[in-house]
Amino acid sequence: MASSALQLLGFFLSLIGVVATVTATIMVEWKMHGHSHRIYEGLWMTCSVGHRTTCEFHDSLLKLSNQVQITRGILLLSLFLSAVALMVSTIGMKCTRFMDGRARAKGVVARIGGIMLMAAGLMTFIITSLYVKKVVADFHHSHHLHTFEFGKAVFVSWSGGFLTTFGGAFLTCQRC
Template sequence: MDSCALELLAMLLFVAAWLCVLASTLLPQWLTMSTALLPVESYELGLWETCVVQDVGGMECRAYDSLLGLSRDLKLSRILMCASLAVGVLGLLVATPGLHMVNSCRGGPKRILTSIGGVLGVVSGVLCLVPVSYMAHLAVMHFFDDKVPDVVPRWEFGDALFIGWAGGFLLVVAGLLLVSACWYSSGGGTEPALQRRYQVMSTDVSFKKRSEYV
């Protein structure tokens, strides 16, 4: 696989992963809870709102009234997920001019932009994985807390956590692929191959001219 194909694969993964992180940030299914007292209803907890879901298909959501009234965990998760989205967008904007398919710059600046975009992708993925894993850790700790009676309902993993894990992991992979494509192109990829081909063609032309003079 040449550097151009590797860059294209990395950018496709980058965009798909960023969309997963966006979906995880907006979805209210970070944590879910169902009770034995009301089996027809379940509760969902997100970063921006809480929802009550009924088995008949109804769903009612309510946004949080105040930012200051949120718990520290939700505040930290909001900040890190928004930071992940911002860094991901910045990585895409920086990496795009450095692609081989884009002729905005040549040589060293292209590799630098691609490397910076890849590093930003890895940072974005880590920023997403931290709050998702932290909220999952809190859910596990509360679920297996011996101090809480068994009859008390507990929060469990929601779909948004799994989407966040997938998005963060793919962002890290996409960033590493961009960095790998940069070093691959600088260590014997497309540009050196074109230079060698140009040298061979120049040698053939000069040899033909000498033959004509003889």
């Protein structure tokens, strides 16, 4: 069985990763354009930053690009899976009182939660990478006055996926 300290490390890494993924999902800076007058496009709204900052929520789901719709959906699915995995992991960790009489079953539950966290982290990491790939492809194939670059939310999302995946890996360790 894994040590209690290793399980706690995995749980807290995953928790930090989930918080980073939530933060990235909410952030506006997924794409950016311009130098003096910046335009930020997020998954939920678009902001224009100049002398005055104005933000508008995306009104219609049908007006959004497929890239934004898919990224939204998979990030929300990843967050839902992460929430369920954190609850399952809590039940299976050695430091909790759930299932005290059955140590073997408790270890299996912790591993299942870790596998779920690894899957959620990989989903976040992969969909963020696909989003960046699309932004870079658009950058190379469009006129330079209409190009977007990826912003800070991408890095926050990558770090969230990375931390969630490695936290889940620590939770799945049986004899580390």
